[in-house]
Amino acid sequence: xxxxxxxxxxxxxxxxxxxxxxxxxxxxxxxxxxxxxxxxxxxxxxxxxxxxxxxxxxxxxxxxxxxxxxxxxxxxxxxxxxxxxxxxxxxxxxxxxxxxxxxxxxxxxxxxxxxxxxxxxxxxxxxxxxxxxxxxxxxxxxxxxxxxxxxxxxxxxxxxxxxxxxxxxxxxxxxxxxxxxxxxxxxxxxxxxxxxxxxxxxxxxxxxxxxxxxxxxxxxxxxxxxxxxxxxxxxxxxxxxxxxxxxxxxxxxxxxxxxxxxxxxxxxxxxxxxxxxxxxxxxxxxxxxxxxxxxxxxxxxxxxxxxxxxxxxxxxxxxxxxxxxxxxxxxxxxxxxxxxxxxxxxxxxxxxxxxxxxxxxxxxxxxxxxxxxxxxxxxxxxxxxxxxxxxxxxxxxxxxxxxxxxxxxxxxxxxxxxxxxxxxxxx
Ligand code: UD1
Numbered sequence: 001x002x003x004x005x006x007x008x009x010x011x012x013x014x015x016x017x018x019x020x021x022x023x024x025x026x027x028x029x030x031x032x033x034x035x036x037x038x039x040x041x042x043x044x045x046x047x048x049x050x051x052x053x054x055x056x057x058x059x060x061x062x063x064x065x066x067x068x069x070x071x072x073x074x075x076x077x078x079x080x081x082x083x084x085x086x087x088x089x090x091x092x093x094x095x096x097x098x099x100x101x102x103x104x105x106x107x108x109x110x111x112x113x114x115x116x117x118x119x120x121x122x123x124x125x126x127x128x129x130x131x132x133x134x135x136x137x138x139x140x141x142x143x144x145x146x147x148x149x150x151x152x153x154x155x156x157x158x159x160x161x162x163x164x165x166x167x168x169x170x171x172x173x174x175x176x177x178x179x180x181x182x183x184x185x186x187x188x189x190x191x192x193x194x195x196x197x198x199x200x201x202x203x204x205x206x207x208x209x210x211x212x213x214x215x216x217x218x219x220x221x222x223x224x225x226x227x228x229x230x231x232x233x234x235x236x237x238x239x240x241x242x243x244x245x246x247x248x249x250x251x252x253x254x255x256x257x258x259x260x261x262x263x264x265x266x267x268x269x270x271x272x273x274x275x276x277x278x279x280x281x282x283x284x285x286x287x288x289x290x291x292x293x294x295x296x297x298x299x300x301x302x303x304x305x306x307x308x309x310x311x312x313x314x315x316x317x318x319x320x321x322x323x324x325x326x327x328x329x330x331x332x333x334x335x336x337x338x339x340x341x342x343x344x345x346x347x348x349x350x351x352x353x354x355x356x357x358x359x360x361x362x363x364x365x366x367x368x369x370x371x372x373x374x375x376x377x378x379x380x381x382x383x384x385x386x387x388x389x390x391x392x393x394x395x396x397x398x399x400x401x402x403x404x405x406x407x408x409x410x411x412x413x414x415x416x417x418x419x420x421x422x423x424x425x426x427x
Contacts, residue, residue: 001421004390004404006381007413008363013249014410018237018256019045020070020230022399024192026094027169028199028230029053032074033060033101034176035203037225041072044230048398052092056084060098076225079105086112086143092398096124096166099147100173103136108148113140126167130158131174134182155180155219163188163299168215169196176205178219187215190300191260195231202226232256232280235306236400238264239375242310243407244284245273246317246383251410254281263303264311267295271314292320292357297328309335309376316344317383318357326351335373338366342377342384360385368392371399378403382412389417 020043030053032039044050046069054064054072060082063075082102089095093114102109114124124145128138131147133156139146155178160167168188173196175182187193189211197210203223209215237256244251245268258265258277265275265282272291276283292315297305305328315322316339326332333353336346341364345356363386368374374396381388390396393416396403407414 001391002393002416002418004378004393004396005415005417006378006388006390008361008381008384008386008388010411010413011249012243012247012382012407012410012412013251015252015254016240016406016410017254018233018240019043019401021045021192021195021233021235022047022049023165023190023235024195025050025230026053027097027192027196028228029057029072029074030097030101031173031196031200032057032062032076032225033079033098033105034173034200035223035225036077036079038073038075039225040067040227041074042070042227042229043232044070044072045233045401046070047401048394049092049094052088053095056088056095056098059085059088060102082106082108083110084112089114094166096127097169097173099127099145100131100170103131103147103149103153103174104177107150107152111145111147113143113145124166126160126162126164127170130160130167130171130184133158134171134175134178136174153178155182155217157183157185159185160187162186163213165190165193165299168193172197172200172207172210172215172217175217176200176207176220176223178217180219182217182219184215184217185213187213188299189213191231191234191257199226199228202228234260235304235372237261238304238307239310239379239400240406241265241268241275241282241284242307242314243379243382243410245271245286246314246379248286250283250285252281252283256280258282262301264307267293267303267311271318290314290318290357292318292322294323294325296325299328305329305332306372308332309373310379312336312346312353312355313339313376313380315355316346316358316361316380318355320357322355322357324353324355326353334369335376338369338373338377339380341366342380342388362386363388365389365391368395371395375400375403378407378414382407
């Protein structure tokens with residue numbers, strides 16, 4: 001078993017560069033199905049989830065070549081299957097992003113019901129309702145979703161109950177060739193949606209309004225392959241900004257658009273962090289106590305749920321009491337019980353966490369409950385007294401490239417350690 005071991009309480013400072021956004025790269029990879037031929041994706045993070053999406057595409061008949069560490073060349077001309085197996089979808093919920101492109105290209109798709117990060121039910125009913133409005137028929141058989149559009153996809157107006165990122169993306173991709181115009185009302189506005197629409201438009205699609213709550217997709221004929229660079233990862237960036245904020249010494253985070261972290265940076269300033277914004281970087285430092293503030297997670301441009309755990313870590317050390325309200329995912333407070341083991345004082349009440357700031361944290365053995373919670377526990381370990389050991393780090397590897405090495409480059413005393421599997425005396 002591999003764990004991350006952190007010795008807290010040492011100075012941490014320097015500059016770190018983030019990779020391309022996981023949440024964009026996965027959808028861009030799926031979108032290559034729409035443009036038969038060789039698409040080159042640059043600035044792709046070298047993380048486990050990207051490897052899973054590569055396997056999904058290969059399973060469908062694509063060729064995925066690693067050109068260099070951050071460049072993939074994906075040839076989708078020979079894609080000849082529309083079935084995504086459970087073994088892959090169970091590993092990563094975002095595999096369902098192939099549903100839309102497969103429907104657009106073949107008029108049919110079979111996708112297993114999703115698994116992935118353990119943060120609640122994470123249904124896909126909005127994807128299904130939206131696609132039904134475009135003429136797609138669904139059948140569920142032995143846990144597989146069978147989708148088909150026997151009469152082709154036809155543009156329609158879809159109003160989402162909630163600005164779901166995944167549903168917005170699947171609907172955009174499904175409707176690029178649909179007859180007429182598709183309107184997605186109450187669409188998600190995340191920067192990753194804009195990145196997807198930009199690449200599809202470069203491929204010849206006609207998508208207007210990405211980044212606003214109303215997106216219009218005017219159906220077109222064939223798309224052509226392109227070369228496209230993935231947008232910088234605002235959540236990886238935000239995680240390192242939070243690291244700078246918790247340790248206090250200056251940390252510069254490069255390779256992303258600070259506007260994509262707008263509300264996070266403003267909230268962090270209210271907490272007493274000093275943030276200097278550059279064009280593609282921010283520098284964070286802190287010379288005073290962390291002030292208590294309340295936050296609530298919401299779809300973009302609201303406070304991202306993917307920054308909730310890292311922010312809870314900062315607030316666990318605030319001079320007072322704060323309330324964090326999680327509006328996007330259920331079960332996203334699992335991280336709090338691990339942080340309690342490090343001496344925090346957090347009371348969970350439904351989808352609210354009441355965080356009573358404490359003077360300091362102490363090192364402990366903790367378990368990474370999910371991707372962002374795992375990163376946040378490492379972050380807590382950087383300021384805790386003594387050694388913190390974080391297990392189940394495969395969650396962190398899903399979304400952070402060289403997380404430990406990047407923290408080492410900031411002088412953190414941190415390493416990955418292989419520990420023997422416990423011997424229970426049973427042969
Ligand atoms: C994406 C991101 C994830 C981020 C989330 C919200 C990827 C790979 N993941 O996830 O990191 O935390 O956006 O910013 O891009 N829901 C339904 N029915 C549906 C679809 C969603 O009930 O059909 C619910 C979900 O269970 C969840 C909420 O809506 O409670 C938001 O989900 P959604 O925005 O779709 O998130 P994902 O696309 O899964």
